[in-house]
Amino acid sequence: MSLAPDLAGREFPATPPFDVSGSQIAAFADAIGADDPLHRDPDAARAAGHPDVVAPPTYPIVVAFQAMTAFMADPDVGIELRNVVHSEQRFEADRPIRAGDVLTATITVESVRQAAGTALIATRSVIRTVDGEPVCTAYATLAHRAPDGETS
Amino acid sequence: MTPLEPGAALGPAHFRVRRSDLVRYAGASGDFNPIHWSQRVATEVGLPGVIAHGMYTLGLAGRAVAEWAGGTDRVVELGSRFTKPVVVPDDEEGVVVEVAGEVKPTDTAGRVRIDLTVTCGDQKVLGMARAVVVRDE
Numbered sequence: 072m073s074l075a076p077d078l079a080g081r082e083f084p085a086t087p088p089f090d091v092s093g094s095q096i097a098a099f100a101d102a103i104g105a106d107d108p109l110h111r112d113p114d115a116a117r118a119a120g121h122p123d124v125v126a127p128p129t130y131p132i133v134v135a136f137q138a139m140t141a142f143m144a145d146p147d148v149g150i151e152l153r154n155v156v157h158s159e160q161r162f163e164a165d166r167p168i169r170a171g172d173v174l175t176a177t178i179t180v181e182s183v184r185q186a187a188g189t190a191l192i193a194t195r196s197v198i199r200t201v202d203g204e205p206v207c208t209a210y211a212t213l214a215h216r217a218p219d220g221e222t223s
Numbered sequence: 224m225t226p227l228e229p230g231a232a233l234g235p236a237h238f239r240v241r242r243s244d245l246v247r248y249a250g251a252s253g254d255f256n257p258i259h260w261s262q263r264v265a266t267e268v269g270l271p272g273v274i275a276h277g278m279y280t281l282g283l284a285g286r287a288v289a290e291w292a293g294g295t296d297r298v299v300e301l302g303s304r305f306t307k308p309v310v311v312p313d314d315e316e317g318v319v320v321e322v323a324g325e326v327k328p329t330d331t332a333g334r335v336r337i338d339l340t341v342t343c344g345d346q347k348v349l350g351m352a353r354a355v356v357v358r359d360e
Contacts, residue, residue: 103282109294125296158305161300164300
């Protein structure tokens with residue numbers, strides 16, 4: 072299937088509220104082997120000026136990925152995750168994500184470029200608390216290669 | 224803590240990556256794309272084999288940056304292109320990812336940029352890999 076030509080510039084609905092817990096932050100830190108006490112020790116986090124434990128700098132991908140997944144499943148997009156490779160990612164943090172945050176992400180397609188059977192889809196996901204406080208902007212470029220016999 | 228003076232070289236730090244790490248990362252991140260755990264699917268879509276999540280590799284780079292900066296909360300920007308896949312074999316050895324950094328000045332007081340070189344074997348796997356961190360003045 073081909074991507075809708077007017078995809079660039081479109082904003083998709085905000086993801087449902089996602090509750091960030093200390094256990095999730097610890098699990099994510101474990102997965103990348105990060106042993107910073109700020110990820111696990113609330114007292115250390117408070118001593119550094121945070122209300123609770125702090126997530127690693129790439130943790131915003133958890134929320135941004137939910138927005139990307141919803142975008143890919145949209146009837147106008149309809150691309151399968153297995154045909155997608157992550158091409159580029161950048162995070163600009165307003166502040167670190169912390170346990171107790173309730174977050175949503177709003178994804179906008181910035182551009183779509185076709186190159187040698189691959190569609191390069193540049194996206195921007197703005198992550199905010201449900202109260203509207205900006206937390207992080209995550210820029211992702213996804214490379215979508217259509218299955219054999221189809222054009223992307 | 225490493226002094227983050229412009230011109231300073233950081234690392235290199237080394238991280239061993241095995242299939243089990245990718246499964247664990249999939250669970251922690253919610254990214255269950257089968258190209259990161261199924262040899263069958265990875266080769267069906269034209270990859271050389273199971274590859275690490277780009278975000279796993281960038282996560283390791285972010286971990287190195289946070290350690291150099293003296294705290295995870297000091298990292299305010301982080302990003303890269305995923306230029307070459309990190310192919311992870313189904314054995315106990317896995318592969319080793321190396322992360323090295325060089326400190327550069329920024330126009331913002333109290334912030335420095337760290338340009339990262341991230342390699343696996345003799346291949347650069349991340350392109351334009353950079354972080355911006357807060358440092359003590």
